[in-house]
Amino acid sequence: MSRRVVFPNRVLPYLLLAPQVAITLVFFFWPAFQAVRQSLYRDDPFGFSSRFVGLANFELVLSDPNYINSLKVTVIFSLSVAVLALVAALLLAVMADRVVRGKRIYQTLLIWPYAVAPAIAGMLWLFLFSPAMGTLAVMLRDTGYDWNPLLNGDQAMAMVVGAAAWKQISYNFLFFLAGLQAIPKSLIEAAAIDGAGPAKRFWTIVFPLLSPTSFFLLVVNTVYAFFDTFGIIHAVTGGGPARATETLVYKVYNDGFVNLNLGASSAQSVILMAIVITLTVIQFKYVERRVHYA
Amino acid sequence: MIEKRPIGALLAHFILIIGILIVAFPIYYTFVASTLTSPEIMAPPMPLLPGGHFLENYGGAFGGIGTIGGVGVGRLLLNTTIVALTIAIGKIIISILSAYAIVFFSFPGRMLFFWMIFITLMLPVEVRILPTYQVIVDLGLIDTYTGLTLPLIASATATFLFRQFFMTIPDELIEAARIDGAGPVRFFKDILLPLSYTNIAALFVILFIYGWTQYLWPLLITNDNNMNTIIIGLRKMISFVDADTQWNLVMAITILAMVPPIAVVVLMQRWFVKGLVDSEK
């Protein structure tokens, strides 16, 4: 990664790096270190002192049924969001790749949700599906369906999944479209000459060639569902009803800032850190693979 | 395309239009609501065509005396713009400088710094939420623009994007500049920076959106309603659901909170797509 030709200068590079490194140390490394440290301590009931308790906070967290519930919620939420957003985006990208005229207009209209803040995406869906005022909620109830996400956990989950997936379609669409356009037309033509029809061509040529993109997007979508959807949950359900939509990130926030349980929140932070590190490593291992595919 | 089958093309257009309807409907629905009166909104099903209260609602959103917790929409939009611009421009500046140091100089600790920046990818706000908050409290940065932006300005992604671009610059260009008499500062200013404009534009779109849509961080850092971003303000408005909530104003403000980032993405679409695809390589 180093170049053959560099400037011979001793001091300047440090000056150039100083701002980034200072922010990194103060706002990333120091707090991360503190999170790890605090996860090993527990405050006394009066908050005057804290004592070292080893891994007791982790034991407590991992044996807490609410935490296990939150883990399950997160997995279901993330997978649903990823699958929904990927399938919808792939369908739209394949169609957009097919049309000759209007490709650009479709793209323009499909990328809007990317610019919408997660919290606002949640609000939009709330406006549509709120039992009190949502037009779609009324229409659902008119069909005889008992729609009330404020009381029904599964329906609340469906609503936040919908909002989160809706927002992610733009991103996936652009990557799938780029991936489709990178497939050499000669390959498709060769398959056509070999006698493969459109459906067969898609499943035997296009889809396998898209698999690096798909895998990459799966990882990115999972990270997104884990971390970037806090705003949706916070604005729409507040983790409810009855913790049905309480994801891990929401719980860290809730335990730390609402319930003010420092040790437990820190232990949860450390567990989340382990999850991010795993996901990042997978993502980067994959980046090397992608080079070979391309 | 191999076969030109009109039915296939028709089907493609049909599916795309359905997709767009689904994607655009929530935004359109909110826009329609923003042109109705509050009682109309509260009596679903709502009409699907805009009503006649556009000026009244948007005027009300701006003109109302402190629509949200005593703060006007103008102030919230200003706060959000300041935050989004500071984060985007700040990230670009410190990332391009870091990448320049890492790629074009050879010095002790170069790899150490590279890894330090890389590791921040694995430390999103969410995993260090309480201690980072504590740092902000200790530094007295609660309810300040500095507190809202500074911790978000470090950027591994932007640094990597610039690094990757810098690696493609041929050695001979640097040598030619050295022979022409340009030192590191002039080379950066006269040659590297102009060559990076496209990358900077692409990153700007992505980072502006990133800054505009921040939620958890401003939620923690602001107590004073005067320092709220528009998204936090909106959240506060709808969280006290009672009969008095002026839903027509909520809808208008929601649209106002979406227009700037959508405008940036749509108007700078070319750079947006490039930035998105490049920054994930």
Next chain:
Amino acid sequence: MAEVGIRGVRKTYAGGFEAIKGIDCAVGDGEFLVMLGPSGCGKSTLLRMVAGLETISAGEVSIGGRVVNDLEPKDRDIAMVFQNYALYPHMTVYDNMAYGLKIRGMSKADIESRVHKASDILELRPFLDRRPRQLSGGQRQRVAMGRAIVREPKVFLFDEPLSNLDAKLRTQMRVEINRLQDRLGITSLYVTHDQVEAMTLADRMMVMNGGVAEQIGTPMEVYHRPASTFVAGFIGSPAMNFLPARLTASGVELNGGHAVPLPAGSGGASAAREITLGIRPEHLTLESGQGIGDIAVKVELIEALGADTVVHARLTSSGDPLLARLPGSARVSNGDTLHFAITPGEVHLFDRQTGRRL
């Protein structure tokens, strides 16, 4: 105006690899020195050391009598033309040429007059407002030259400037560089792996191999009196024939007993020794009256090029391969047995072990 002195120059990389193993060369004022050799011979490294782009591990480089080892490139008063041109892509042709002058703080008017003068010489006037990507390869090459010319440096350095051009443009640009050199008379160091460029451009050439200067001399010296088998084989096309032979008091004896009379002037050997005999294909003739010796060969393959006919053959006595370039009028066919004579004075003798000329 300046001489370039290269004295005992060495380049050793951090890993211990020695790229330049001690080279001495004095380039006269206004002289055009071509550094020629295969890739990896160190010719570009040596040029970059003169430019100040590589540090000098040992020895001394001087320009105009001043030792420049520790000077930055910008302080050496040199200009360089790169293989890939290295034009600034975001600047116009005018700005590309003017950039170095601007940095040196020259006045706008002076810059303009210099750039206009250079662009007239290089016929770049119509392109001054274009950017590099709007130019053809040959035009970019000329801009790169223009950037060097406007600086009016003491020394021009060229690093394979023509190798990115197609064959036709290369010939054309070679002629242009030749004219330019006649007109400007600035000391030039020119790196290439192309022997035609070297032969046509050089006042003197340095043939390099493995970090060593095998020979420094005028093109004709190098052609007619190559200092080693490496130089002899590198210059000339088709390449020189090398035949294993023995040097005796009476002359040279080829494998299988063919004898070649010793060329006049080359010292005989009191004791017989193993040598390599070098003969250029163009110095073999079928007219026995015009040459010395009598080498019998059997023809294996004929390449008729029109003006010339290249004959691939084997010595009847030893089976050693031999190439001859005969006039296109020569009547030869496969399987013929021919008798070649060697043009007098064109017999080259090399030590079998060291490859040095005897």
